[in-house]
Amino acid sequence: MRVEKLVVIGQGYVGLPLAMRAVEAGLDVVGLDVDADRVKRLATGESFVEDITAERLGRALGSGRYRPSTEYTDAEGFDICVITVPTPLRDGAPDLSYVEQAGHGIGRYVRAGCTVVLESTTYPGTTEDVLRPLLQSASGLRSPGDFHLGYSPERIDPGNRTWRLENTPKVVSGVDDASLRRVDDFYRRLVERTVPVDSTRVAELTKLIENTFRQVNIALINELAIASHHLGVDVWQAIDAASSKPFGFMPFRPGPGVGGHCLPIDPCYLSWQVKRTMGRQFRFIELADDINHQMPEHVAQRVTAGLNRVGRSVNGARLLLLGLAYKKNTGDMRDSPAVDVARRLNDLGAEVRAVEPYAEPQHIPGGVTVVDLTEREVAEADAVVVVTDHDSFDYDLVARHARYVFDTRNRCRGAVVERL
Numbered sequence: 001m002r003v004e005k006l007v008v009i010g011q012g013y014v015g016l017p018l019a020m021r022a023v024e025a026g027l028d029v030v031g032l033d034v035d036a037d038r039v040k041r042l043a044t045g046e047s048f049v050e051d052i053t054a055e056r057l058g059r060a061l062g063s064g065r066y067r068p069s070t071e072y073t074d075a076e077g078f079d080i081c082v083i084t085v086p087t088p089l090r091d092g093a094p095d096l097s098y099v100e101q102a103g104h105g106i107g108r109y110v111r112a113g114c115t116v117v118l119e120s121t122t123y124p125g126t127t128e129d130v131l132r133p134l135l136q137s138a139s140g141l142r143s144p145g146d147f148h149l150g151y152s153p154e155r156i157d158p159g160n161r162t163w164r165l166e167n168t169p170k171v172v173s174g175v176d177d178a179s180l181r182r183v184d185d186f187y188r189r190l191v192e193r194t195v196p197v198d199s200t201r202v203a204e205l206t207k208l209i210e211n212t213f214r215q216v217n218i219a220l221i222n223e224l225a226i227a228s229h230h231l232g233v234d235v236w237q238a239i240d241a242a243s244s245k246p247f248g249f250m251p252f253r254p255g256p257g258v259g260g261h262c263l264p265i266d267p268c269y270l271s272w273q274v275k276r277t278m279g280r281q282f283r284f285i286e287l288a289d290d291i292n293h294q295m296p297e298h299v300a301q302r303v304t305a306g307l308n309r310v311g312r313s314v315n316g317a318r319l320l321l322l323g324l325a326y327k328k329n330t331g332d333m334r335d336s337p338a339v340d341v342a343r344r345l346n347d348l349g350a351e352v353r354a355v356e357p358y359a360e361p362q363h364i365p366g367g368v369t370v371v372d373l374t375e376r377e378v379a380e381a382d383a384v385v386v387v388t389d390h391d392s393f394d395y396d397l398v399a400r401h402a403r404y405v406f407d408t409r410n411r412c413r414g415a416v417v418e419r420l
Contacts, residue, residue, distance in 0.1 A: 003028050003065070004079040009102045011038060011068060013332065014119060014154045015084035016049050017165050018190070023060040025189045030075060031068045034101075042068040050159060050330050050358065072105040080115045080186055081106050083131075084154065087120045087265070094123060094269050096130055103131050107138025115148040115182045118200075121207050121265070123273040127151040127200040128175060144176035150183035151200040153207030158260075159329035169193045173203035205270075212267040212285060217252045219288035222295055225254035225420050229302075236410045236419060254420050256387050256408040257295035257337025259326025265335070296340035299420070303345065303385055303406050306418055310404055312382050315349030320381035322373070322398070323388020324356040324364065328409075331358030338387040339365050345385075353377065357392055378402050386411055 004027050008019045011033040019031045033039050041048060047057045060066035067074065075081065083106070085098035099120055110116065116135060118127050132149055136142055143149040152172045157163055170191045174180030180196055187194050197203050221239070228235035235254060243251040268289060271282040304314045326336035333339060346352045346367040355373040356364065364370055371377050373393060378384060378401040386398075389409035398405060399414035408420040 005030070005077060007032060007075045007078045007081040007106065008084060009033075009081065009106065010084035010086070010098075010120075011035075011042060012084070012086075013049055013051075013158050014156045015082075016042075016047070016052050017156060018082060018084065018119075019066060020052055020056055020060050021165050021190045023063060023066045026065075027080075027189075028065045029060075029067070030078070031066065032070070032072065032075065032105075033068065034070060036070050039068045039070050048360065051156075051164070072109065075106055075109045077111075078106075078109060078114060080117070081110075082117045082119055082152075084119045087122050087269075089265050089268055092268065093272055096122065096126065099126065099131060100134060103134030104138060107135045110135050110139035110141055110147050112141060112146050113148075115150070115179070115186065116143075117150045117152055117183055117186070119152055119154045121153060121211075121269070122204060123208070123269045124201040124204040125273075126204060132175070144179060148174060148179040148182040149200075150174040150179050151203045152183060152187060153203055153210075155210075158332055159327060166190065167192050169195050171195045171197060171203050171206050173197050173200045175200060208267065208270040212270060212288075214252075215258065215267045215292065216284055216288045217250070218255070218258055219291040221252040222254050222257075223291050226298060229420075234419075253410070254408070255295070255337070256299045256341055256420070258292045259336040259338075260332060260334055296337045296344055299337075299341050299385070299387070299406070299408055300344040300348065302418075302420070303383060304348065306404055306406050307383055310382075314345065316351070317349075317382040318351045318380060319345055319353065320371070320377055320384045321345075321352060321354040321368075322384065322386045322393055323390055324354050324368070325359055325388050325390075328389045329358070329391055331356070331360060331363070333359050333363050336388075341385065341387055342368050353381070355393070356388075357390065373397070375401050 006022050006027045007030045008015045009032045011031040019029045022029050045058045047054050083102045085102050088095045141147050150173050155168050170187045172183045172187055172194050174183050184194050225235045239251055267285045271285040274282045307314050324338045325331050325333050342352050353369045353371050378398055383404045384398055384402045386407040386409050389411045395412045399412050405412050405417040
């Protein structure tokens with residue numbers, strides 16, 4: 001029996017876990033990526049995604065059923081292709097250039113009966129109105145009819161040890177019933193549960209709803225944290241108390257802002273499309289985006305004020321930041337608010353040092369010296385700022401030896417600790 005061939009375009013935080021899971025499910029997998037250095041590292045068994053261990057990658061390579069590549073010619077004869085490329089914002093508008101490039105590249109190898117699935121986050125209509133014409137033009141085939149086409153939003157949460165690709169429900173869709181069945185059959189081999197919906201537009205909107213929900217609620221709690229500080233109220237205790245209500249409440253916690261490939265970007269796709277099609281603003285999204293983008297500035301102001309209270313100017317101060325990634329237990333620094341905090345403090349004249357055990361050296365921002373978390377580093381800092389709360393940090397050591405701590409994540413306890 002012939003083994004089906006899967007092509008995954010994009011071998012990052014979404015595409016690489018999907019490729020590994022597919023190999024384990026028995027498919028032949030080609031992992032395409034435009035980054036030649038990334039492909040070279042993968043081919044030698046070096047994983048740059050925390051959720052994929054070198055051992056797991058090594059097993060996939062050793063099976064002979066995983067081949068990383070930069071060449072679209074290696075996609076020839078594919079049965080299924082999943083596109084997991086970035087969809088950033090450019091000047092406030094969606095940048096679908098990576099999706100378009102993937103569509104052009106794979107379109108030449110689309111053949112009758114094959115299936116193409118888009119996983120990249122985007123606005124409703126992208127699969128049918130942007131990707132489909134590219135595939136049809138390059139292949140000379142039609143969908144529906146000749147080949148299958150669908151959309152399934154990624155739900156990867158880097159660093160989450162509980163909810164992984166295989167046990168997170170997968171929303172699936174197709175441009176027609178036959179496409180939906182094909183997409184559903186494919187993902188059923190990889191995950192425990194699929195959630196079919198009626199159209200690709202519904203699936204595309206599903207992803208935007210998920211991340212808009214988080215963006216808006218994080219903004220609400222961040223603004224509450226700012227207000228609570230001025231009101232002299234412990235917002236963290238209030239949130240914990242509210243969480244005791246068994247219905248009608250879901251806890252969100254304050255932080256230095258939002259980052260990564262989803263929250264700073266995905267809700268803006270929805271806002272952009274609403275403005276384009278309806279001529280009106282999506283005020284909730286735009287307000288939430290504004291509040292969350294102001295949080296790094298608020299953190300810098302609070303650190304400056306805290307230093308002033310202990311008789312120290314931020315200009316010339318030695319500051320130790322804990323974490324630079326956008327979320328704990330990962331090295332993902334895309335749109336990280338911690339990097340923004342570091343830059344703002346550096347601009348104020350501070351000597352910024354940082355402890356970041358996960359990020360690769362080439363991603364560390366200029367003006368920041370990476371150090372280990374030691375008693376001496378903590379003691380010699382004028383202030384320690386907890387920005388990304390990696391579990392590997394020794395918070396007791398920080399509380400014992402720091403002169404002053406500003407904690408944006410509620411991880412430290414002690415007389416010298418001030419919380420967001």
